[in-house]
Amino acid sequence: MSEKKGAYRFLDIEKKWQDYWQADKTFKAVDCDNIREKYYVLDMFPYPSGEGLHVGHPEGYTASDIVARYKRMKGFNVLHPMGWDAFGLPAEQYAVQTGTHPAETTQKNIDNMRRQIKSLGFSYDWDREFATTDPDYFRWTQWIFLKFFNSYFDQAEQKAKPIEQLPIPEGLTEQQRRDYIDSRRLAYEAEAPVNWCPALGTVLANEEVVGGVSERGGHPVIRKPMRQWMLRITKYCERLLAGLDGLDWPESIKKLQRDWIGKSVGADVDFKVEGHDATIRVFTTRPDTLFGATYMVMAPEHPLTDIITTDEYKKAVKKYRKIAAGKSDLDRTDLAKEKTGQPTGAYAINPVNGEKIPIWISDYVLIGYGTGAIMAVPAHDERDFEFAVKFDLPIIPVVQPDDPRQAEKVKAGELCFIGEGTAINSGEFNGLRTPDFKRQITHWLRERGRGTKAVNYKLRDWLFSRQRYWGEPFPVVHTQDGGIVALTEDELPLELPEIDNYKPSGTGQSPLANSGEWLEVELPDGTKGRRETNTMPQWAGSCWYYLRYIDPENSSRLCDGQKESYWMPVDLYIGGAEHAVLHLLYARFWHMLLYDLGYVGTPEPFEKLVNQGMILGEGNQKMSKSRGNVINPDKVVADYGADSMRLYEMFMGPLEATKPWNMRGVEGVHRFLGKAWRMIIDADTGELADSVKDAQADEVTLRLLHQTIKKVGTDIEQLAFNTAISQMMVFINHLSKLAVRPKSAVEKFVLVLAPFAPHIAEELWAGLGHSKTLAYEPWPQYDPELAKEKEVELAVQVMGKIRDRIVVSADATEDQIKQKALSSEKVIAAMAGKEPKRVIVIKSRLVNIVI
């Protein structure tokens, strides 16, 4: 293993430059630099897990790092930070098992991941690093929570305002006044049926429950009413929808968010209950099918159930409600192929025709959506159809499909038709088309006070508390009379107490409930209070971290206003598609609140978003420990170096695509780097190779160089890194054939390579005689004239089949090309004596002769 002096010793080189960048603070971002334009490129916050980095992380990080380094060379002042989303369940579960404080585990994991990330040579400004678990950070997370608590949403202006500005109705008692205010706060407490996961000992947000089991661990989840903190995200539905339009995000992600918000427009319609002074309000998107409503269904939890159920049915209804309440979401949806239900014995009056229809309860109607009750139109709603068939309820068709064969079946009650058509069996409205009918009936209902236009959203208010230790404590105190007192800003941060036992109590209380004196607070008026024992969910810390990077040390504000207006918005945000709805929706929501209250100046935080694709194991399967196909980044870096790792991750394919790992591919790009190295550095001496000379580059070399500069630059801007690397390979393949390698061309190549493989590029740059880092060297300019080909080869087709190739000068006229093509012997032969009808010339591409 006697290595020559000039071998490509990537481990030494990479260590050397990483140390240099760190000591030199090469990548320190300058706040409010008014000479250079700013560029903020952000990676999604990693969770510092015990597993450490997986190969998916460096994919996005390398992409963003290439852009960051490229932009610096293009003269931008670049903000490129990294930190840790460090609260969360795993460290706490580990604490339950071993008694190790989550802070200790977290610190260990952060240290390990920081080491791993640094070993890849990313150009982060490490002076801005922080973790969400730092008291200096979560102080401001708590502060933002207080802003939610102390704000209300002005419906008319569609924005949040300080609670002091809330108009309060006259003549309220003190208690009523307090209740009124509390009912308007954007952070509020509610007794709500929640997703309780006994195994995890916590409540989960709807979006953390997948198919009735917990997203983490796959434990069963049941519904249980509990006191919870909620954030009124639903107030922002319209803003969250509208804001998407202007963003440079993948359309698929925008669509996911739109669907998640789930806006639907229809009508609220009131049905009188026979023999009661009660009405059941339903929401429907199809008011045009009112004449086809043959029964009604209320959610089992609907409050009117108790009142209207007749004595005869009381027992059965009670039983049904009990079963429904005990069902998990899984039982209620996925596996529940059979509809269930129970009549209440009560009847409602259809407001359009006075018909008496039975009222049922069934768990296919959700209490949380719309009004918790529906009118059932089995002829035109698949769920109602299924239910009606099962319980033998009447089916009345009121929409005639345009297709006669469908119409036949619908009329016979055999087919459920949910599309648009022409109204039938609808009295005076017969013959109307669906959209017209909708409009007219909505108007008709409103005139008679029986209904009104209505909009509904699928999005629910955000369940914002967890029964956990390792999260941000809520900065509030419960008073003895059941009220809530918020801490003042100068009481922040409220830190977590030391506790002995991290086990959840099992009753739904957080481990903080056992924390003794921390719980007890003496309030300013001398009374005793008790701290909130729930903590915030992991999303909280990641909702605003991009703002803290702007001013991480600030002790008087979450970030300085001037710095904020300089750096925001984030110009490029790269991360995994798994955060399409949750993190990205929540972060936008928090940002909107801060915007409304004047703490930030942009309505949206993330200008451009890109999702990197998943990396599969060798053999095209998801990487997992059980399959044994997990690639360890540490090992790749040790064997091939960080530059090879970076280059390979980018060379695999398009950034957004899912693609399989292949160790041979790493060797391939490693060979490319070795080749580039040998081209410039003498293998024996380690000095600049003799072949690199101050010489004029020949025409072909110069052209290829300028083509390469051009392609790599435009490809970086489009995040098409795989093709940029391919172009650099083409250039090196050419250069390797030259006996004399013009130094000026070599230098430009090294600069172009630098964003991708910064360590080797720095070393080569030094080898070329430069004493300073190349991080701020200007990106080479390309000359469009030099990049142009002089001569081009054109394919000549006869009737679309290639018969010959001709070489013409790049600026040849159409006529000249035509002439040359028609005089080709092979072409003449192929034309077999026929006259050309048309000759199509596509310059620099081909000629097609039509005969």
Next chain:
RNA sequence: GCCGGAGUGGCGGAAUUGGCAGACGCGCGGGAUUCAAAAUCCCGUCCUGGCAACAGGGUGUGGGUUCGAGUCCCACCUCCGGCACCA
């Protein structure tokens, strides 16, 4: 079931957006160097037939538009991802 995305050599992927399909890399075959190997370098490599020149076929399947289709349109098949009783 619904909504996205994708189907191109043995493999990962290119193709200026309607203009020479297969760039670049991997793998494979052959050769050079070497005592030998590693490393490196050179040549070849979509398929079929042929010694070759060359001919024919070819981008999931079937149809269509066009002088010309991997790219556009229609129908279908397969795989991946997301959502899933939201009235």
